[in-house]
Amino acid sequence: MLWQGRRESSNVDDRRGMSGGKIAAGGGVIGVIALLLNFLLGGDGSVPIPQLPSQQQTELSPQEAAADEQRAKFVKVVLADTEDVWGKLFQQSGNRYSAPTLVLFRDAVQSACGNASSASGPFYCPADNDLYIDLSFYEELQTKFQAPGDFAMAYVVAHEVGHHIQSLLGTSAKVQRLRGQVSEEEYNQYSVRLELQADFYAGVWAHHAQKITTADGRSIIDAEDINEALNAAQAIGDDRLQKRSQGYVVPESFTHGSSAQRMQWFKKGFDTGDLSQGDTFKASGIE
Numbered sequence: 001m002l003w004q005g006r007r008e009s010s011n012v013d014d015r016r017g018m019s020g021g022k023i024a025a026g027g028g029v030i031g032v033i034a035l036l037l038n039f040l041l042g043g044d045g046s047v048p049i050p051q052l053p054s055q056q057q058t059e060l061s062p063q064e065a066a067a068d069e070q071r072a073k074f075v076k077v078v079l080a081d082t083e084d085v086w087g088k089l090f091q092q093s094g095n096r097y098s099a100p101t102l103v104l105f106r107d108a109v110q111s112a113c114g115n116a117s118s119a120s121g122p123f124y125c126p127a128d129n130d131l132y133i134d135l136s137f138y139e140e141l142q143t144k145f146q147a148p149g150d151f152a153m154a155y156v157v158a159h160e161v162g163h164h165i166q167s168l169l170g171t172s173a174k175v176q177r178l179r180g181q182v183s184e185e186e187y188n189q190y191s192v193r194l195e196l197q198a199d200f201y202a203g204v205w206a207h208h209a210q211k212i213t214t215a216d217g218r219s220i221i222d223a224e225d226i227n228e229a230l231n232a233a234q235a236i237g238d239d240r241l242q243k244r245s246q247g248y249v250v251p252e253s254f255t256h257g258s259s260a261q262r263m264q265w266f267k268k269g270f271d272t273g274d275l276s277q278g279d280t281f282k283a284s285g286i287e
Contacts (some may be wrong), residue, residue, distance in 0.1 A: 001078075001151050002220045008076035009083060011099050013130070016068070016106045032098070039188040071135040071153075072104055078154045079131075081220070082161045085208040089275065100164040101130045102157075109134075122156050124163035126172050131160045144157065145235040149228030151221070153273020155202055162201030166194065188255050192238075193280040195256040196265040199233060226270060234260040259287065 058232060060068060084101045090097035103109065108117050112127035118134035125132065133156075141156070142148040166172045175190050183188075206229065210221040232242065237259025239249045256262070280286060 001154055001220060001225050002214050003074055003077040003150070006214070006220070007080045008073060009079035009099075009102065010074055011079065011083070012106065013101050013103045013247075014072070015109060016072075016104050016135075018105075031139075032099070045198070073151060074103065075133060075153065075157055078157045079161075081212060082205055084212065085205050086165065087119060089204075089208070098168065100124070100161065101128075101275050103130050103132045104135075105132060105134055122160055122167075123166075124160045125268065126163070126167040128265045129164060129167065131157070131164070133157070135153050141232060141235070145232070146169050147228070147232040147235040149225070149231075151225035151228040152232035154225070155206075155229035157200050157203035158205045161205065162198030164200050166198065171197070178217045185252050185286075188253060189286070190281075191255040192257045192261075193283075193286055196261055197278055198279040199257070199262050200265040200269040200280065202229070203266040203271075204273055204275060204278065205269075206266075207270045209275030229266060229270075230263050233266050234259040237262050257286070 073134075079102050083097070087097045087099075103111070106118070108115065109132055111123075111130065111132055112123045113123075113125035116132065118124065118136055120132075121137055121140075122131065122133045124130070138153045138154070141152050162170065172194065175194050178186060178190055204225065205219060210219050212220045214220060236256075238254040238256050239251070239258045242249045242253075257265075265278075265280065
C-alpha cells in the first residue's frame with residue numbers, strides 16, 4: 001500500500017505513553033481465552049470484556065519505539081482513507097458520516113466496554129464508538145499468524161471500522177438485543193453474520209480506496225495488497241484458530257466465520273463495492 005507522506009487522521013487518541021492502569025482480576029483463564037478468540041477474530045466489543053490481571057507497561061527499545069511509531073503513522077493513514085471513503089458513501093445516500101476515534105494503547109487499556117489487554121487484539125467498542133489497537137498486533141499478524149504485509153493490518157483496521165458502520169446503521173444493536181432471547185448456538189450464527197458483514201464492509205472500503213491516487217497518479221492499492229488482506233482473513237478464521245488452539249474444529253461454536261467465509265465476504269465487498277450486496281443476515285449457507 002502506498003501510504004507514506006499521505007494524510008493521517010486526526011481522530012486518534014494516543015495512549016501509548018500512558019499506563020493502562022491496574023485491571024482487576026476476575027476473568028480467569030477461561031475468560032482470557034474467550035477474550036483472545038473473540039478479538040483476534042475481529043470482535044466488535046458488544047460483549048462486555050472480562051476483567052484481566054494488571055500489567056506493567058512494556059518498555060520499548062529505541063529501535064522498537066521507532067518501528068511502533070511507523071506503524072502508528074500507517075494506521076492513521078488507513079483510518080484517514082476510511083474517513084474519505086465512508087464519508088463519500090454516506091453522503092451519496094444523503095447521510096453524514098460520523099467517524100470513529102482510534103485509540104492506540106500499549107499492554108492494557110480502559111474502554112466503555114470494559115478493560116482489555118494487548119492479548120485481546122484490535123476491537124471496536126460500540127459504547128464509545130472507538131477502535132482500540134495495540135500496535136504489537138501488527139507484528140503478531142506477520143509472525144504468529146503468518147499474514148505478512150502492511151495491507152493485512154489495513155484489513156484489520158477496515159474490519160473494525162466495518163463494525164462502526166454497523167453501529168451507525170443500527171445493525172449491531174439489533175443483534176445485541178437477541179442475546180438471551182435465542183439459544184447460544186443460534187446467537188453464534190447471528191454473530192458470525194455480523195462479523196462477515198464487517199469483512200464485507202472492509203472489502204467495500206478497499207474497492208473504493210483503490211480509486212485514491214498518489215500525487216504521481218498511482219493507485220494506493222494494488223493486487224498484492226488484496227492478496228495480503230485475503231491471507232489475513234484466512235489466517236483468523238474460526239476453523240483455523242480452533243484447529244491451532246485445540247487441535248479440532250467445532251463449527252457450532254463459531255462466532256466470526258470460517259477462513260473461507262471471511263475471505264469470500266471480503267472479496268465480495270471488494271469486487272462489487274456495492275453496500276446493497278452485503279446483507280449477510282439474508283444470505284444462505286452461513287451456519
